[in-house]
Amino acid sequence: MQHDRIDSILEQWQQESPQLDLSALAVTGRVMRIARLLEKHREAILADYGLAVWSFDMLATLRRQGPPYQLKPTDLYDLLMLSSGAMTNRIDRLEKEDLVARIRDPDDRRSVSVQLTPKGIELTDTVMSVLFERENRFLEQFTKPETQTFTKLLRQFLLGFDANGR
Structure with a gap:
């Protein structure tokens, strides 16, 4: 399976704080990144x-x-x-x-x-x-x-x- 930027962030947190439950970050981090990318895409088209x-x-x-x-x-x-x-x-x-x-x-x-x-x-x-x-x-x-x-x-x-x- 391919890795994305969020996987890298999750790996870093897992290394630094293995006691943290990163389930929410795995979802919200991706939703927030997708939202930013879609907004930039939309801004370019609208411009x-x-x-x-x-x-x-x-x-x-x-x-x-x-x-x-x-x-x-x-x-x-x-x-x-x-x-x-x-x-x-x-x-x-x-x-x-x-x-x-x-x-x-x-x-x-x-x-x-x-x-x-x-x-x-x-x-x-x-x-x-x-x-x-x-x-x-x-x-x-x-x-x-x-x-x-x-x-x-x-x-x-x-x-x-x-x-x-x-």
Whole structure:
């Protein structure tokens, strides 16, 4: 079996502190390393389209809502786990690029929704297609049943965090 960087770290800890149970590090170390590598990969793809991870997350969140591709800012910042100040700044930046627009509620002028523009929809659809195709390549090393098992285990792991209020 091939060794990865985490194996080397585990071997060093085993040598220095053989009494430690390294089971968690064997999993979390790999999950954290994969997360960093995937984030760098995603950042590189998004940069080709003039986007950052945060801007794509906003556009994709609006896009997956379905027509008319809009949310109230409070719903958007709840979904993205941001403060209202950060959300306002990000909406302003995407609005300047004509990717989103603020839509006033005709019945309540104080109420505003953020909506993808046609340009925002087109860009999001283009980027999603490229991004998901490239990310799917990482899974080509696994069989379909392996991918399903991997997904099930990752879901279980994540639900364990959610259940513990983390």
